[in-house]
Amino acid sequence: MPERPARSFPGRPVADRLSLSMRASHLLVVLLVVAGLALAALGSALGDTFYLRLATEALIYAGLALSVDILLGYTGLLSLGQALYFGIGAYVSALTLMAVPSFWLALLAASGATLVAALIGGVIANRVRGVYFALITFGLAQVVAKVVYNTRELGASDGMIGVPVVEVPLGPFHVSTGSAPGFLLVALALLVLLYAVSAYLLDTPFGRVLIALKANERRVAFLGYSTWRARMAAYVLAALVAGLSGALYPMLRGFVSPELLYFQVSGNAVITVVVGGVGTLVGPIYGAILLTVLKSVIGSWTEHQLIVIGVLFMASVLFLPQGLIGLLRPRLARWLGRAEPPPAKAAEAEARP
Amino acid sequence: MTGQTPPVLAVERLGIAFGGLRAVDDVSFEAGRNRITTVIGPNGAGKTTLFNLISGALRPNSGHVRIDGREVTGAAPAALLRLGLARSFQITNLFFGLTVAENLRLAAQVLEPTVRAFLPVRRARVARARVGELLERFGLAAKAAELAGNLSHGEQRRLEIAVAMASRPRILLLDEPTQGMSHGDTEDTAALIRALAADVTILLIEHDIGLVMSLSHHVVVMHQGGKLAEGPPEAVRANPAVQAAYFGHA
Numbered sequence: 001m002p003e004r005p006a007r008s009f010p011g012r013p014v015a016d017r018l019s020l021s022m023r024a025s026h027l028l029v030v031l032l033v034v035a036g037l038a039l040a041a042l043g044s045a046l047g048d049t050f051y052l053r054l055a056t057e058a059l060i061y062a063g064l065a066l067s068v069d070i071l072l073g074y075t076g077l078l079s080l081g082q083a084l085y086f087g088i089g090a091y092v093s094a095l096t097l098m099a100v101p102s103f104w105l106a107l108l109a110a111s112g113a114t115l116v117a118a119l120i121g122g123v124i125a126n127r128v129r130g131v132y133f134a135l136i137t138f139g140l141a142q143v144v145a146k147v148v149y150n151t152r153e154l155g156a157s158d159g160m161i162g163v164p165v166v167e168v169p170l171g172p173f174h175v176s177t178g179s180a181p182g183f184l185l186v187a188l189a190l191l192v193l194l195y196a197v198s199a200y201l202l203d204t205p206f207g208r209v210l211i212a213l214k215a216n217e218r219r220v221a222f223l224g225y226s227t228w229r230a231r232m233a234a235y236v237l238a239a240l241v242a243g244l245s246g247a248l249y250p251m252l253r254g255f256v257s258p259e260l261l262y263f264q265v266s267g268n269a270v271i272t273v274v275v276g277g278v279g280t281l282v283g284p285i286y287g288a289i290l291l292t293v294l295k296s297v298i299g300s301w302t303e304h305q306l307i308v309i310g311v312l313f314m315a316s317v318l319f320l321p322q323g324l325i326g327l328l329r330p331r332l333a334r335w336l337g338r339a340e341p342p343p344a345k346a347a348e349a350e351a352r353p
Numbered sequence: 354m355t356g357q358t359p360p361v362l363a364v365e366r367l368g369i370a371f372g373g374l375r376a377v378d379d380v381s382f383e384a385g386r387n388r389i390t391t392v393i394g395p396n397g398a399g400k401t402t403l404f405n406l407i408s409g410a411l412r413p414n415s416g417h418v419r420i421d422g423r424e425v426t427g428a429a430p431a432a433l434l435r436l437g438l439a440r441s442f443q444i445t446n447l448f449f450g451l452t453v454a455e456n457l458r459l460a461a462q463v464l465e466p467t468v469r470a471f472l473p474v475r476r477a478r479v480a481r482a483r484v485g486e487l488l489e490r491f492g493l494a495a496k497a498a499e500l501a502g503n504l505s506h507g508e509q510r511r512l513e514i515a516v517a518m519a520s521r522p523r524i525l526l527l528d529e530p531t532q533g534m535s536h537g538d539t540e541d542t543a544a545l546i547r548a549l550a551a552d553v554t555i556l557l558i559e560h561d562i563g564l565v566m567s568l569s570h571h572v573v574v575m576h577q578g579g580k581l582a583e584g585p586p587e588a589v590r591a592n593p594a595v596q597a598a599y600f601g602h603a
């Protein structure tokens with residue numbers, strides 16, 4: 001029974017189970033975009049700034065949560081220090097804007113700095129796995145936060161205030177970072193871009209290696225891939241997502257402070273991912289929106305918002321292991337699967353064309 | 354062409370110690386092209402450790418591994434796979450949370466040109482075609498959409514071999530592929546392995562003596578880390594030292 005040569009199968013390429021669940025996430029992101037546009041329109045019609053800025057903040061933290069999910073949900077790495085890259089992005093963006101008021105330059109500088117930091121942090125953190133990886137990422141962020149806290153040039157414990165409002169040139173249009181509805185749309189656009197790039201990459205052979213790492217790292221090396229390189233790639237990708245999201249922070253708030261690098265921020269991002277739905281990309285985005293809104297609403301009538309968040313976290317872990325989006329996404333994937341031949345049939349079709 | 358072509362796989366004076374235990378001790382042998390070379394020996398003889406040394410899972414303390422005469426001692430598993438050496442595991446080592454087709458697709462994607470690494474998975478035609486072949490060949494087509502973790506033990510053992518075969522290796526290391534299988538499944542798997550040897554050099558670890566005798570072209574006997582004997586199956590079975598150490602009171 002000699003092996004037959006590879007044949008190519010004509011006809012429409014069939015999406016597999018992982019691709020289908022990714023498409024279910026896409027639908028939910030489209031929904032988010034529609035809601036964002038509606039909110040921006042409604043807000044500017046009513047002259048609101050409070051809710052628009054709250055929503056913008058939610059989208060910025062959604063980017064951080066997305067970053068945690070790339071590691072935790074796809075590669076199986078729990079980072080307890082993702083605020084490190086969020087903070088580096090924010091500080092470098094603030095420094096750039098204060099020197100040269102250019103939106104694009106700020107994003108470029110923030111990504112460059114994040115890239116360098118992630119390569120260094122990745123080499124250190126990826127020496128170990130599991131709990132030790134979590135502790136190292138935690139430690140790295142703490143160390144850098146302390147350094148920032150003690151560096152007078154970076155404003156030390158006070159941080160840096162007076163980040164100027166800048167124009168965001170978008171081809172023929174201009175949006176000011178000071179315009180609440182305008183900047184909401186900028187944050188939404190960046191988040192969707194980060195989501196799209198992450199989702200795209202995770203649905204390529206490169207991304208499938210990351211997914212394989214989470215499923216069974218021990219076997220991945222025997223499939224011809226360096227597990228170290230794959231983990232580094234995931235780590236750097238996630239850091240860039242966090243750094244670019246952080247870059248928007250000083251544009252929204254006009255300041256940066258060492259708290260951005262604290263465990264509170266990293267830990268919140270992990271909670272967000274778990275509440276929203278680990279390994280779904282879109283779940284953490286909705287999780288960030290929910291948590292940001294909850295914190296603000298609860299914060300307006302009690303100081304003990306952390307209790308509520310804590311209870312919510314425990315409830316998700318206990319009762320919604322797939323997170324909030326886990327209730328919805330498999331159904332969407334199944335519905336999408338019906339539009340295509342169901343995976344079983346598709347696979348059979350692959351077996352005997 | 355003059356001169357001898359070097360053996361596909363050659364192991365020379367290979368050794369590793371864990372603390373004081375010499376798990377593999379000065380073992381040498383060669384595996385002939387498209388032959389089935391079977392490593393036998395009692396539990397703890399060092400067979401799996403030998404596979405770990407050859408496949409790059411462990412670095413030897415001494416000795417050499419050569420593929421087609423090329424020194425590959427201490428190379429990483431990923432590099433060895435790309436040189437054409439693949440292995441299966443004694444303890445089933447699959448992606449249990451992924452479907453059968455996804456397991457195979459992952460294992461087959463090294464066949465794709467590197468540029469496709471960043472194109473959507475559904476465009477990876479070479480891997481997809483390979484998955485189709487493997488599903489058919491290993492009788493797993495009906496289970497393609499099933500999670501690997503939900504398969505029966507026998508099916509998982511078959512998938513374990515299929516995953517190792519996905520990259521079209523030239524050298525295949527199979528660590529007790531029939532372990533825990535029913536009699537019928539064992540027969541089927543033996544036929545499958547024999548068929549694979551048509552174009553793959555196979556190194557096999559097997560406990561079932563009947564199977565060893567019927568499948569092997571060459572047998573290497575290990576005992577307490579060292580090589581006790583080697584030769585054609587019949588000669589090895591007749592060897593008194595082997596009978597004493599391995600077949601016991603047979």
Ligand SMILES: Nc1ncnc2c1ncn2[C@@H]1O[C@H](COP(=O)(O)OP(=O)(O)OP(=O)(O)O)[C@@H](O)[C@H]1O
Binds near residue numbers: 400402
């Ligand atoms: N990583 C390790 N560290 C320490 N000792 C080890 C390690 N791997 C194997 N050993 C020891 O080396 C010896 C050989 O083990 P190995 O698994 O190679 O045997 P085997 O011939 O495959 O046995 P079996 O037939 O039971 O699978 C055993 O005594 C085992 O305990």
Ligand SMILES: [Mg+2]
Binds near residue numbers: 400402443
């Ligand atoms: Mg063994």
